[in-house]
Amino acid sequence: MNFIDEFRSKDTILAFKKLIEKNIKNNINIMEICGGHTHSIMKYALPSILPEQINFIHGPGCPVCVMPRERIDIAIKLASNKDVIFCTLGDLLRIPGSKISLLELRAKGADVRALYSPLDVLKIASENTDKKVIFFALGFETTTPMTALLLEKVIEKEIKNVFFHINHITVPAAIHSIMQDENVKIDAFLGPSHVSVITGYKIYEDIAKKYKTPIAVSGFEPVDIMQSVLNIVLQMNESKFEVFNQYKRAVSEFGNTKAQALVNKYFKPCDFEFRGLGLIKNSGLELRSEFSIYDASKIFDCEVESKKESKACICGQILRGLAKPYDCKVFAKACTPKNPIGSCMVSSEGACAAYYKYSKVM
Structure with missing residues (x-):
């Protein structure tokens, strides 16, 4: 099977469109948790293909988006240290802090590096033994095992100049927080793809039952999403609230248990302040106390005073x-x-x- 063309087939998309139109009875608000789904939905113009009764609501599954300004300011403070090589992933460099962004700080001379892989830290540390290398780790369950693996390698190789600032968060906790908001009207979810490869789909079953919201763990291609929407429509018609694993080619019931064990070895749950969602109990992860010698939040000064977000931004x-x-x-x-x-x-x-x-x- 061609894992691209088969899942972008116009004929298959239109076939699902007809089935959805035939079966839909009521308006359905579907939250896609993952930002990757949001981009696919917009890229392939799915709202214009689907019936008007389908309304996509965009969720908090973008790890950079939910990072609060205080943590951005902490990153900037750490990166401002002349003895530090600051390393991180993704788009974090461009997010405005209270006064400046990491990208602007780098333009002023700070050694700030965006990595393709966390394991790049090992080479950076070995080539710069006179520097302290801080890895600012962030992301949902998808990226957490990579951070755990990096820490394991640092310990095995007895590397002394690598430190971690942990900002990992979990999807289920964010969903629970959203569903407890009386103003939110969500009837179903598109479950995240990459996260579910690690966690498995079973972790969403209690959410589906508790809030009576069908959950379809979906791939990113338009056929994936259309099939997932059809399943949600059929579940709603039958008053079913189950987890449908549409992304069977990558997601299993229990996920990657080896990755989960590695994460549990080095991390424990903690409270985390989400941008837009506020403080969510046990929604984040932090290093276990036995690994505190690698914890940048305990070794470096991380006290900051952050300005409030722009009133113009929603x-x-x-x-x-x-x-x-x-x-x-x-x-x-x-x-x-x-x-x-x-x-x-x-x-x-x-x-x-x-x-x-x-x-x-x-």
Whole structure:
């Protein structure tokens, strides 16, 4: 099977469209948790293909988007240290802090590096033994095993100049927080793809039952999403609230148990402040106490005073599913990818970035 063309087939997409139109009875608000799904939905103009009764709501599954300003300011403070090589992943460099971004700090001379793989830290540390290398780890369950593996390698190789600032978070905790908001109206979820490869799909069963919301763990291609929407429609018609594993080619019931064991070996749950969602109990991870000698938050000064978010930015409402990018007065005006005001426009997985990039097809 061709894992690209088969899942972008126009005929298959239109076949699912007909089945959805035939079976849909009521309006359905579907939250796609993952930012990758948001981009696929916009890229392939699925809202214009699907019946008007299907309304996609964009969730908090963009790890850079939900990073609060305080943690951005902590990253900037750590990176400002002349003895530090600051390393991280993704779009974090472009998110505005209270005064400056990491990208602007790098332009001023700070040694700030965006990595392709966390394991690149090993080479950086060995080539710069006179420097302290800080890995600012972030992401949901997808990237957490990579951080755990890096720490294991650092310990095995007895590397003394690598430290970790942990900002890993978990999907189920964020979903529970959103569903407890009385203003949020969500009928079903598209479950995250990459996260579910690690966690497995079984972890969503209690969410589906508790909130009576069908969950379809979906791949990223348009056929994947259309099939998942059809399943949600059929479940709603039959008053079923189950987890459907559409992404069987990558996701299993219990996930990658070896990766889970590695994460549990080095991390424990902690409370975490999400941008837009607030403090969520046991939604984050931190290093276990026996590995505190590698914990940058305990070794370096991480005290910061952060300014409040721009009043013009509604990223917080978008991440809670209470608004869409078009509802923002500065979207595509004062706030663009080249001049982002909020994190949802910065990140390659952000909802605002998706709307801005693909708005011509809508």
